[in-house]
Amino acid sequence: MMSNKLLKSMVVFNVKNISSRSFKNLPDFTKNTFNVERGFYNYFQEPHLRFFQNLLGNERVVTDLIDLEKHNVDWYLQFRGSSDVVLKPKTTEEVSKILEFCNGNKLAVCPQGGNTGASGGSVPVFDEIIISMEMMNEIINIDEDSGTVTCQSGVILESLDKAVAEKGFVVPLDLGAKGSCHIGGNVATNAGGMRLIRYGNLHGNILGLEVVKANGEVLNLLKPMKKDNTGFHLKNLFIGSEGTLGIITKVILQCPPRPRSQHVAFLGLQKYDKVLKTFKKARSDLGEILSAVEVMDHATIEFAHEYVQTVSPIGDYPFYLLIETSGSSDEHDEHKVHAFVESALNQHFVLNGTVASDHTKVRGLWELREKVPVGFKKCGWVGLFDVSLPIKHYYTMVDETRSFLKNRVDSVFGFGHLGDGNLHLNAVSKKYDETLKTSLEKFVAVKTTEFGGSVSAEHGVGFLKRRYLPMANSPGAFHLMTDVKKLLDPNRILNPYKIFP
Numbered sequence: 466m467m468s469n470k471l472l473k474s475m476v477v478f479n480v481k482n483i484s485s486r487s488f489k490n491l492p493d494f495t496k497n498t499f500n501v502e503r504g505f506y507n508y509f510q511e512p513h514l515r516f517f518q519n520l521l522g523n524e525r526v527v528t529d530l531i532d533l534e535k536h537n538v539d540w541y542l543q544f545r546g547s548s549d550v551v552l553k554p555k556t557t558e559e560v561s562k563i564l565e566f567c568n569g570n571k572l573a574v575c576p577q578g579g580n581t582g583a584s585g586g587s588v589p590v591f592d593e594i595i596i597s598m599e600m601m602n603e604i605i606n607i608d609e610d611s612g613t614v615t616c617q618s619g620v621i622l623e624s625l626d627k628a629v630a631e632k633g634f635v636v637p638l639d640l641g642a643k644g645s646c647h648i649g650g651n652v653a654t655n656a657g658g659m660r661l662i663r664y665g666n667l668h669g670n671i672l673g674l675e676v677v678k679a680n681g682e683v684l685n686l687l688k689p690m691k692k693d694n695t696g697f698h699l700k701n702l703f704i705g706s707e708g709t710l711g712i713i714t715k716v717i718l719q720c721p722p723r724p725r726s727q728h729v730a731f732l733g734l735q736k737y738d739k740v741l742k743t744f745k746k747a748r749s750d751l752g753e754i755l756s757a758v759e760v761m762d763h764a765t766i767e768f769a770h771e772y773v774q775t776v777s778p779i780g781d782y783p784f785y786l787l788i789e790t791s792g793s794s795d796e797h798d799e800h801k802v803h804a805f806v807e808s809a810l811n812q813h814f815v816l817n818g819t820v821a822s823d824h825t826k827v828r829g830l831w832e833l834r835e836k837v838p839v840g841f842k843k844c845g846w847v848g849l850f851d852v853s854l855p856i857k858h859y860y861t862m863v864d865e866t867r868s869f870l871k872n873r874v875d876s877v878f879g880f881g882h883l884g885d886g887n888l889h890l891n892a893v894s895k896k897y898d899e900t901l902k903t904s905l906e907k908f909v910a911v912k913t914t915e916f917g918g919s920v921s922a923e924h925g926v927g928f929l930k931r932r933y934l935p936m937a938n939s940p941g942a943f944h945l946m947t948d949v950k951k952l953l954d955p956n957r958i959l960n961p962y963k964i965f966p
């Protein structure tokens with residue numbers, strides 16, 4: 466191991482002094498914005514660089530400032546680190562050697578997938594070495610008998626879905642970020658997405674994982690069995706661990722048969738109680754073919770119209786529901802969807818609606834929902850909250866946030882995966898106000914807890930919500946989490962400043 470004295474005398478890379486103003490639209494450095502203290506890690510130096518270049522070759526050790534920037538800044542332009550290097554391993558063995566070396570030299574690392582994470586977990590806070598999984602993108606095997614796919618963790622979600630589609634399967638997970646996010650990032654965040662109501666969460670669909678521990682040891686949890694009760698389900702420990710317990714290198718995913726028919730109803734409604742009634746009706750009338758239930762309020766549609774130029778095809782309503790069905794018989798499903806919409810109109814639950822079956826029109830309706838987050842990059846400051854709530858309190862949360870903020874922001878709106886009680890609550894303002902932001906975060910955390918919900922439904926804790934971890938868990942659960950972290954990563958090199966306060 467190198468001595469600290471030697472390390473300090475060899476500072477060769479210095480992006481730290483470059484002002485954020487030299488890059489257009491970039492956030493300030495996270496360490497400044499949030500006043501964070503650097504941990505007792507060693508600094509990245511020339512001898513470390515030489516080790517990594519020997520291991521990976523110069524091409525896969527990125528130190529160019531412009532190339533580094535896209536790995537240092539998150540998708541939502543809210544967090545910015547100042548790492549001097551991005552490593553791009555291609556194999557598990559390379560990840561293992563990198564971690565063994567970093568652990569031995571007390572160098573902190575930040576595992577990175579597609580960098581679409583919404584809680585600031587995917588970018589460094591200081592100068593953590595970024596380990597990008599983008600070159601670990603091999604699909605190893607698709608087993609057509611069992612419908613399981615085995616792949617490296619850096620495969621892009623959409624590419625994985627295309628590959629399994631050729632064999633008649635579907636990836637049981639769908640997010641707006643599918644063109645960029647990795648399956649490994651999805652596992653690390655326990656991503657939810659649009660189809661959770663149909664296929665359940667990743668704890669059920671991930672059958673096996675390969676994980677590299679902080680000390681470089683490769684943990685083989687790659688059993689492709691749906692049923693396996695031989696001891697603790699260790700793979701579940703890494704689902705949602707956000708890069709703090711190990712680096713996921715391989716994944717075995719169970720994929721159901723690909724639906725042959727798909728229909729989307731886009732409905733306009735007057736009040737939230739009608740939204741609830743329509744949702745219950747959809748569950749009962751559409752039953753086994755129901756595959757997504759998304760809600761958006763009027764302010765969401767207005768926001769999307771302003772920033773991403775989408776237009777509601779049915780005019781203006783206080784609420785909108787997007788209801789998707791997926792099944793195996795087009796005729797049967799079409800009949801069911803039309804009967805459901807007609808009946809909801811007759812019962813005055815719904816004021817207006819349209820149904821699409823054609824692929825292009827289905828995509829067009831989905832874009833109304835999927836493009837909303839794209840507006841966040843263009844609108845000034847946005848307070849993003851991803852909470853889950855008992856659905857009777859779902860929209861009360863938006864109303865109460867509006868009352869709390871009054872005219873201190875430009876707009877408050879709510880949309881999300883209603884079927885899972887998952888609300889994306891947002892407050893946008895042209896200007897950033899630190900005091901307002903802090904009081905809003907506290908308000909949302911307290912209210913969500915009062916309603917019996919969770920402050921992180923699907924986006925994880927990351928850097929953003931780390932101070933809520935103790936509040937969101939019982940003292941016993943919180944202490945067990947810290948014990949697990951100590952056991953698996955005693956030097957705390959894996960994604961520091963994330964999850965734990």
Ligand SMILES: Cc1cc2nc3c(=O)[nH]c(=O)nc-3n(C[C@H](O)[C@H](O)[C@H](O)COP(=O)(O)OP(=O)(O)OC[C@H]3O[C@@H](n4cnc5c(N)ncnc54)[C@H](O)[C@@H]3O)c2cc1C
Pocket residue numbers: 540575576577578579580581582583586587588598618639640641642645646647648649650651652653654655656657658659707708709711712713714835838839923924927960963
């Ligand atoms: C437009 C848009 C829509 C979105 N919609 C949804 C949605 O519907 N549902 C939802 O849940 N999320 C959604 N997200 C958030 C995000 O896409 C998910 O959290 C996604 O799972 C992150 O995957 P990623 O590969 O981009 O991971 P990253 O953002 O790179 O990383 C996220 C976290 O996982 C860790 N990590 C990444 N890869 C690994 C690995 N191989 N091993 C260990 N740790 C790793 C990182 O350290 C970090 O803590 C959306 C984001 C955007 C931009």
